[in-house]
Amino acid sequence: MSDPVRVGVSGFLGRMGANVVEAVQGASDMLYVGGADPSAQASVSENRYDRIEDLLENARPDVVVDFSVPASVYDNAMKTLRAGAHCVVGTTGLSEEQRQYLDDAARARSVGILVAPNFAVGAVLMMEFARKASAFFEGVEIIELHHDKKVDAPSGTALMTAGKIGENWQPAAQSDTSRAPARGQAVSGVAVHSVRLPGLVAHQEVLFGNPGEALTIRHDSFDRKSFMPGVLLGVRRIREHQGLVYGLENFLFG
Ligand SMILES: NC(=O)c1ccc[n+]([C@@H]2O[C@H](COP(=O)([O-])OP(=O)(O)OC[C@H]3O[C@@H](n4cnc5c(N)ncnc54)[C@H](O)[C@@H]3O)[C@@H](O)[C@H]2O)c1
Secondary structure (H helix, E strand, O other), X not given: OOOOEEEEEXXXXXXXXXHHHHHHHOOOOEEEEEEEOOOOOOEHHHOEEOOHHHHHHHHOOOEEEEOOOOOOHHHHXXXXXXXXXXXXXXXXXXXXXXXXHHHHHHHXXXXXXXXXXXXXXXXHHHHHHHHHHHHHOOEEEEEEEEOOOOOOXXXXXXXXXXXXXXXXXXXXXXXXXXXXXXXXXXXXXXEEEEEEOOOOOEEEEEEEEEOOEEEEEEEEEOOHHHHHHHHHHHHHHHOOOOEEEEOOHHHHOO
């Protein structure tokens, strides 16, 4: 049997990070080698670090999973790649330009980086179904709903869904969001509405309309465990790649 994959977790004290630690510890082909989080009381003997540099140097992970904060994800991913480790990123907030720099850095070290706005299998399918449906409808809008502690809006999933719809949508007229804030934010011509409420986890509806008919595609993550099979798949598959892979669909359908 081959050696287990050595996995480190950046943001290991957060809601997602803590779930990833548990999922990795429960995977027979992986070894959890430590976590980094500025909120941690650093202890090398307990594999807890407050700086990602220390995690990379002491724990020598093959793959680092990052669920930190939008302000730090680029820096964390860049340090991981430059240290020669693969990276699996769930944190939202990376711009297209930053993804390009990360792709260059990964290729320079012959490692891979997966950036996935949503690791839930159902959410990836929702985006794929929305991409397909968009060729057949005149109008489409997105409502994304998340817990009230989420810092960014619209969500990374909504941005990615709108981008996929924009690939083959031939709208009679794009959503006009300019007249009132309540009409949402236009992303690739699609109006996106963000709801933030306590009690929610991560939910999204894509609503399509034609004269006389409507189609609604909805996905709900009720528990953060819904993201874990996708994260583990990413950890297993990213080591076969060099450069940046955008979206879990590349591993799910590829
Ligand atoms: N891709 C997906 O499927 C998916 C699913 C859920 C959430 N998310 C995203 O994951 C991110 C984390 O979400 P969360 O709910 O766990 O947030 P959270 O606030 O619960 O946790 C974030 C953690 O990151 C830590 N942190 C802050 N600065 C850091 C740094 N420089 N390096 C390492 N860690 C740092 C914080 O101390 C905290 O423990 C968000 O961007 C969220 O939108 C993605």
